[in-house]
Amino acid sequence: MHSELNAQLAFHLTGLRSAEAVAPLDGLALRPALLAGLRDLHALRYDFPLVLAEDAADGEFARPLSALVDQALAGVSDERIRAHALRREKEIRAGLGASPARELAALWNVAPKLAANGVLADCDASFPARFLHAAWTSVHAAKSRRFHDEADRLKQQLADIVAADFVHSDEGRTAQRLEPTLGADFDTQALSRLLATALPERRLPRTRRRRLRALLSTLMSQRFFPGERAGAKTYGYVFYSCAAALQALRERRIATLELAKAMAAARLEARGEYVEALHDPLFGELGEAAVDPALVPDYLVCLNARNLNIAAEASGLAELLASGMPVKILVQHDDILSSTMGRLSYAAQARLVAGMALGLNDVFVVQAAASHLYPVRNPVRKALEYPGVALFNVFSGANASGAAPYLVAAAAAESRAFPTFSYDPAAGFSLDGNPQPEAGWPRHELAYEDAEHQAQRETLEFTFMDFAAGDARYASHFAVVDKVGEGVPSLRMVDSDNRLKRVIVSEPLVRESDKCLAAWRALQARVTPVAPAPQPQPVAEVPKPVEAPPAAEKAAPATDAPYIETPRCTTCEECVKINNRLFVYNADKQASIADPKLGTYKELVEAAE
Numbered sequence: 294m295h296s297e298l299n300a301q302l303a304f305h306l307t308g309l310r311s312a313e314a315v316a317p318l319d320g321l322a323l324r325p326a327l328l329a330g331l332r333d334l335h336a337l338r339y340d341f342p343l344v345l346a347e348d349a350a351d352g353e354f355a356r357p358l359s360a361l362v363d364q365a366l367a368g369v370s371d372e373r374i375r376a377h378a379l380r381r382e383k384e385i386r387a388g389l390g391a392s393p394a395r396e397l398a399a400l401w402n403v404a405p406k407l408a409a410n411g412v413l414a415d416c417d418a419s420f421p422a423r424f425l426h427a428a429w430t431s432v433h434a435a436k437s438r439r440f441h442d443e444a445d446r447l448k449q450q451l452a453d454i455v456a457a458d459f460v461h462s463d464e465g466r467t468a469q470r471l472e473p474t475l476g477a478d479f480d481t482q483a484l485s486r487l488l489a490t491a492l493p494e495r496r497l498p499r500t501r502r503r504r505l506r507a508l509l510s511t512l513m514s515q516r517f518f519p520g521e522r523a524g525a526k527t528y529g530y531v532f533y534s535c536a537a538a539l540q541a542l543r544e545r546r547i548a549t550l551e552l553a554k555a556m557a558a559a560r561l562e563a564r565g566e567y568v569e570a571l572h573d574p575l576f577g578e579l580g581e582a583a584v585d586p587a588l589v590p591d592y593l594v595c596l597n598a599r600n601l602n603i604a605a606e607a608s609g610l611a612e613l614l615a616s617g618m619p620v621k622i623l624v625q626h627d628d629i630l631s632s633t634m635g636r637l638s639y640a641a642q643a644r645l646v647a648g649m650a651l652g653l654n655d656v657f658v659v660q661a662a663a664s665h666l667y668p669v670r671n672p673v674r675k676a677l678e679y680p681g682v683a684l685f686n687v688f689s690g691a692n693a694s695g696a697a698p699y700l701v702a703a704a705a706a707e708s709r710a711f712p713t714f715s716y717d718p719a720a721g722f723s724l725d726g727n728p729q730p731e732a733g734w735p736r737h738e739l740a741y742e743d744a745e746h747q748a749q750r751e752t753l754e755f756t757f758m759d760f761a762a763g764d765a766r767y768a769s770h771f772a773v774v775d776k777v778g779e780g781v782p783s784l785r786m787v788d789s790d791n792r793l794k795r796v797i798v799s800e801p802l803v804r805e806s807d808k809c810l811a812a813w814r815a816l817q818a819r820v821t822p823v824a825p826a827p828q829p830q831p832v833a834e835v836p837k838p839v840e841a842p843p844a845a846e847k848a849a850p851a852t853d854a855p856y857i858e859t860p861r862c863t864t865c866e867e868c869v870k871i872n873n874r875l876f877v878y879n880a881d882k883q884a885s886i887a888d889p890k891l892g893t894y895k896e897l898v899e900a901a902e
Contacts, residue, residue: 346410428674550584734755859879
């Protein structure tokens, strides 16, 4: 066993396999033990496929197919119909990959009828952009309706003022103008002469008539929101590069400002409150900062993170984030397990993009793996309705590992490699949507049968190492062993026959896992402030006698082994920062020594000091 332990330690520290007892993963088709029951996604009923309905009247732009089927079957007692419907749902889920972007109505040919229709979307490389586009379309349509409700009312009021002014003019009271209203049997000539004598012409000031016509022209010809006129031209708002979006914003600046001025002036004119001496100079100096966000449609910019390696796109993203305009930006990451300059580095670009947006403080940020986009649809909608810039940082799971994108994305979220969070400038930071957000690593129970066919249960953590273990490209960082030696990090995995295996992990991957947990703790600190250190007691205070020490305090162990007086720990985090495997926190976030063998004597001395 001694030689086997040395071989395991050698692999852990160097990555070299020096004995047959440390076997490679090649050809074993291993996966983390907690994912053993997820080999056939088609047999499971979960959120995917989603039904995307951009024109949903109730605002529900996305619904799981399984939820629609359950809703339809709620009042069905005939087991034959129920079984047929569930079988058809499974067939649609299994065949979706061969026929993507299909309408549900074309595929659902059994009873009962489903309550909604739309395009089916699976969790694949195209899903994040399709999901955001459906959500954006729903929000944009509501914004367009609100604009037209007000704009149409203002146009009618201004048109009524212009029409009333014309009626009071000599031209408006000629016989030719009166005849279409009164009919041919009426003596319009006599009436026209009578009106000209009895009611002299009363016109609005020429400047106001000119202003009213200009306002009507601007409102009628605006291209920002689609109108009811056939053939009316409107601007496009969906872009696939920062450069194209920035160019459109620059080209439309003047038109945006003119529409804002026209709407503000029309409101004053409709209420009869426009004063030329006061408002003419004011509107002449009105700048872009005064533009009402409700008058500017939200721009949707869909980017793939690999294009941010182009300098122009990277600088364009920074400019858009800082623009303050209603721009909604999707940055899709397809692969977060990569090497940077020959070293392991998980989600480096994704963390950089999110950090840049969070650092601006006024950008609404939503980060989620594609598997979790539907559960966080409410923050997504809220971000789309936000009047400023919003960033959607999404991991698609469609990397080069060959695994199902849904499983890859879900494992990234579960392992904290790509945690779910949202930042609302008005409401603050939230980790809602993460599994066990109060914990470090999520913990789940694994039930299995041992070699003696006895039922066993074991609680396992799902860590960053489990996420990396599911990617065949990281196989060199793992080795299969019969029995794990003391002090060697290991995982539980299963082979294609669901037989449990012990797998040890290389030291570089353990370091990356520690970095991942530290990043997660930093996110937790955003929503859970660190408890303040207790104030020191006055030196002169005489302690009160007690009959016995508190139950939590224990005497120092009668041994030379190092220890920490845990109840006296002030949670300063200094020791954990030195070595978070040697020093760990308990449930009360007070430190203890996990295993002296996981650190050095120097680290123990530094922590003691």
